[in-house]
Amino acid sequence: DTGVSQDPRHKITKRGQNVTFRCDPISEHNRLYWYRQTLGQGPEFLTYFQNEAQLEKSRLLSDRFSAERPKGSFSTLEIQRTEQGDSAMYLCASSLPQGGSYNEQFFGPGTRLTVL
Amino acid sequence: RKEVEQDPGPFNVPEGATVAFNCTYSNSASQSFFWYRQDCRKEPKLLMSVYSSGNEDGRFTAQLNRASQYISLLIRDSKLSDSATYLCVVRGSYIPTFGRGTSLIVHP
Numbered sequence: 153d154t155g156v157s158q159d160p161r162h163k164i165t166k167r168g169q170n171v172t173f174r175c176d177p178i179s180e181h182n183r184l185y186w187y188r189q190t191l192g193q194g195p196e197f198l199t200y201f202q203n204e205a206q207l208e209k210s211r212l213l214s215d216r217f218s219a220e221r222p223k224g225s226f227s228t229l230e231i232q233r234t235e236q237g238d239s240a241m242y243l244c245a246s247s248l249p250q251g252g253s254y255n256e257q258f259f260g261p262g263t264r265l266t267v268l
Numbered sequence: 269r270k271e272v273e274q275d276p277g278p279f280n281v282p283e284g285a286t287v288a289f290n291c292t293y294s295n296s297a298s299q300s301f302f303w304y305r306q307d308c309r310k311e312p313k314l315l316m317s318v319y320s321s322g323n324e325d326g327r328f329t330a331q332l333n334r335a336s337q338y339i340s341l342l343i344r345d346s347k348l349s350d351s352a353t354y355l356c357v358v359r360g361s362y363i364p365t366f367g368r369g370t371s372l373i374v375h376p
Contacts, residue, residue: 192276192368193368194369195355195366197363200363243311259312261310261311
């Protein structure tokens with residue numbers, strides 16, 4: 153399967169613990185996005201990378217959230233000191249750039265986080 | 269006012285019906301518009317882009333009305349397999365904003 157992959161698919165953690173999720177984009181895609189989706193809502197943009205550069209992070213929900221893409225390939229999203237309100241589906245998407253215009257985003261299957 | 273608004277539905281229609289969804293957006297500088305489809309507990313997938321002149325893909329037609337700031341999706345001859353949530357997406361600069369989605373249920 154050459155699509156976007158995410159790991160783990162499910163994560164259950166206790167409040168206060170740190171969690172890290174991984175996203176592997178489609179290999180030739182240099183744009184990578186993270187979203188959060190809660191029940192009954194659409195995906196909510198969190199942050200975005202072009203290659204290894206994080207070009208937008210103002211939408212990260214708090215300073216407990218951080219993301220990296222150290223070599224411009226896979227990315228990680230970390231949530232520190234998790235809270236019950238962090239329970240959600242975390243989606244990753246990747247796309248090709250094309251002169252600044254929007255290219256189709258391909259989404260991974262998501263990581264479902266449950267904070268007890 | 270939310271940036272992108274959709275009626276969550278559900279829209280419950282029989283097979284063969286025609287159904288239309290609207291999506292309104294607040295940022296008049298928005299540049300790009302899309303419809304995504306999301307099946308239950310699955311990831312969103314691009315259904316179609318929305319162009320100023322309107323565009324059609326088989327049974328699906330998308331329209332953009334910049335003056336009134338809304339986009340629409342028309343589905344003709346609904347199939348059972350069309351049952352899903354339809355998300356509209358509006359992009360201003362490079363940040364896509366998703367609506368909450370409209371749920372469609374097509375019944376026999």
